[in-house]
Amino acid sequence: MQWAFLVGINEYNDKNYAKLNYCIDDVRALGALLEQVGYVPVCLHDRLNLRDPRFPDKKNILAELDMLLKQVKDNDLLFIYFACHGCRTENDKPILIAADTRKIHVETTGISVQDDLEPRIRQSQAQQKILMLDACFMGQGRGGDQQDPMAFLRRVNAMASGYEVIAASSENQESLESSGLKHSIFCHFVLQGLAGAADLGQNIIMLSSLKSYVLDGIAEYTVRLSLEQEPQGRSTGNLGDFILVDYEKHPRPKLDAISAETSVSVDEVVN
Template sequence: MAGICSELHNRLRNVLLECEQFESDRNLKTIFTNESLRPWRSSLPQADSLNSRVDYLIAFLVNKRRSDTKENALVLFVRLLSELIDEADNRHQQLKHLAAKLEYNLENNSITNSTPDNRSPEDNPIPENHPIKNRPIKNRWAFLVGVNNYNDPNFGRLNFCVSDVLALKEKLEALNYTVVCLHDQLGHGNQRFPSRDNIEAELIRLCEMVEPNDLLLVHFACHGKLFNGKPLLIVNNTRSQTLEKTGLPLEEVKQHMRSSQARRLVLTLDACHMGVETGRDINDDPLFIHNAYDLAEGFALIAASTAQQKAQESKDKKFGVFTYYLLEALSGKADRGSKRFVTVDDIKTYVLDSLKRWSVENGGIIQEPTASIEGFGDIILVDYRNSQQ
């Protein structure tokens, strides 16, 4: 059968070994939800190690082609994987070049299989000094910002953003997160009072501390607004007259997160469409969350609502409704199948279902979370497997 030469096989293998998508069968399978790879999703081979998972996938896809376009499955996979990785990451360009080289060689029938059919992937072990960057999560960090009060009277006061982040802080610390929490119950002179400069400085400081195998969770509970096509977070000292200068661009938050060494990044936003008394956006900006979602490639992002909806606060629950159910989800209620850990997808599913029930109970108000988890598989946010819970 057609195969790939040793040099190209080894180059591809070494890059794939550094990709977090190969940490589990489940992570790998998420990539095959893409339309171009869906024909092979149900027959994807399972493996019990990173080494096996990479080798089995290469062997499984190298001879397969789509029946309609005749494109090679391995080329499609490598190309898609490169697109899921941020362009600033060296692996993006490496995979892009490898996809082109694979396509050329396979189409010209000029390469041979480097791994005989009767050879097990375990016969070709990973060198002990191979720089595999992704391992099980070492440390969990959280950066929380809650803003109820705004200097500019054009931005109405919110009721429960601070209680949201204080409750999240307590919950996450109990789950072994190290938490940095900024909110406006702190004094103006406190370095964690949520001014734009303080938020940026504290986020940069935290991003400089995290390590490659850590998880970084960032959560904002505040107003949000779209300005000149870009989503902005409204913080304590944001002024409507100088919005572009004093608002906090969501893109800057993402850039700071990406500048960290952490390879697992989760961003949650309880800031979106405005309600008359309890909503969390300013004016009629239906594109805020739409843009936040579209611009979140490479992130696991969960936002409080869709572009056409409002992020509600509940006077009965004394929380933002999204954050209330997020807290329940983190407490273990989102654990599907009693697996004793909670993932991003678990959170999304639990909060979505809970908000649907809440909307029926509250006169048909609709609020649905949106999420983007491309490029990261299904990140574990809470792990109870080694606890007594």
């Protein structure tokens, strides 16, 4: 079995965290695509009713993840994706911001990669595990200190053991979102890659080919549009390469039916 746990958060109770534009669209499109190629998706986003158990506050995120992990078996693949704000605490812990996270108590009200996600991923019975983070930074950390998004990624990668990480981040999140794509640029290339662009002619999408396609695609895209900051991504892990999508078992997904137009002009980039 292939399982996908997807979290997308546009709006936050704490107005210290600015509204994002396409996190919900990202995870809904990704969930629809993955379902077409055989995954069982669990999708949490803040367009759901506050009382829905999949509304992405901290307790729901962890409860839904725990429920999914109880179903995962030892030959399964686990795919986890977060599209939201991110930060580091004063003691260097990477935190993902839930809908109900309070900045003044971010370490206890946010989703700690180290304390909340890492133990669950490592203890999961899944044979193959991948964590994708599209974590957006507004440039201000606790106490007004400047946040370094690459330090966030390095810290996440340093903790990764027994699973793979693909992450993209920017100090100014708006440069990584496009009104033309109707997705973050990171998610756009993930969707394109899984839909077939990362197929190296073998009718499968390998983890390594998706990583290369996404990171190279973001780099080329931002250079072409003369965006100020370079895309930033890292990958790590010790599981070796593995198949994410097998087109011999499932037809290629119809991306045009579940995603926005893929063409974009410079003027359409949100900035």
